[in-house]
Amino acid sequence: AQSVTQPDIHITVSEGASLELRCNYSYGATPYLFWYVQSPGQGLQLLLKYFSGDTLVQGIKGFEAEFKRSQSSFNLRKPSVHWSDAAEYFCAVGTGTASKLTFGTGTRLQVTL
Amino acid sequence: GAGVSQSPSNKVTEKGKDVELRCDPISGHTALYWYRQSLGQGLEFLIYFQGNSAPDKSGLPSDRFSAERTGGSVSTLTIQRTQQEDSAVYLCASSLSPYTSGNTIYFGEGSWLTVV
Numbered sequence: 430a431q432s433v434t435q436p437d438i439h440i441t442v443s444e445g446a447s448l449e450l451r452c453n454y455s456y457g458a459t460p461y462l463f464w465y466v467q468s469p470g471q472g473l474q475l476l477l478k479y480f481s482g483d484t485l486v487q488g489i490k491g492f493e494a495e496f497k498r499s500q501s502s503f504n505l506r507k508p509s510v511h512w513s514d515a516a517e518y519f520c521a522v523g524t525g526t527a528s529k530l531t532f533g534t535g536t537r538l539q540v541t542l
Numbered sequence: 543g544a545g546v547s548q549s550p551s552n553k554v555t556e557k558g559k560d561v562e563l564r565c566d567p568i569s570g571h572t573a574l575y576w577y578r579q580s581l582g583q584g585l586e587f588l589i590y591f592q593g594n595s596a597p598d599k600s601g602l603p604s605d606r607f608s609a610e611r612t613g614g615s616v617s618t619l620t621i622q623r624t625q626q627e628d629s630a631v632y633l634c635a636s637s638l639s640p641y642t643s644g645n646t647i648y649f650g651e652g653s654w655l656t657v658v
Contacts, residue, residue: 523642528592528598530647532577
């Protein structure tokens with residue numbers, strides 16, 4: 430069965446600094462990969478997804494992620510963080526053979542001014 | 543509607559009572575998912591509907607949990623004889639067709655269930 434690991438439970442960055450959130454997955458073939466963001470009291474919003482093709486994926490709000498097959502990783506990056514980016518971020522994997530997405534436990538991002 | 547709508551947004555119930563949680567997916571979306579999010583945990587898959595049928599209900603934690611979908615639209619998640627460990631946020635999501643077709647899965651804001 431597939432699994433997703435987000436090793437960082439909580440990250441604090443200063444506004445304007447760069448950000449990288451880590452995501453590793455376990456699956457034998459190339460998975461479908463997603464990053465979602467959840468603000469307090471809100472549902473999850475899709476930031477970006479990787480299905481195939483270019484391994485560098487651009488998303489909304491200035492986020493990007495890079496699929497690295499050799500490292501089984503799909504890390505999320507942003508060059509300059511804004512205070513409004515404070516939220517919880519979830520990485521998810523889908524295998525295509527199952528109907529569901531499997532989510533990581535999330536990384537809570539705090540942004541200091 | 544414009545988004546996935548869930549009700550109630552908050553529910554406090556006594557241990558042993560039954561609860562029903564409702565999900566109104568985005569109009570025209572054939573795929574519907576239920577997830578559970580416990581404090582400090584990721585999202586735990588419960589059940590997937592394609593139309594009115596549930597080809598994957600592998601995540602339902604016990605026979606106290608059931609779900610149905612009618613008219614290819616509204617879905618209800620029912621928890622019987624609630625226990626304190628059922629306290630969580632129950633998230634509903636929908637997509638135009640299964641995500642493997644490239645469609646985005648949209649989430650509702652969730653129903654926060656507290657069992658006292």
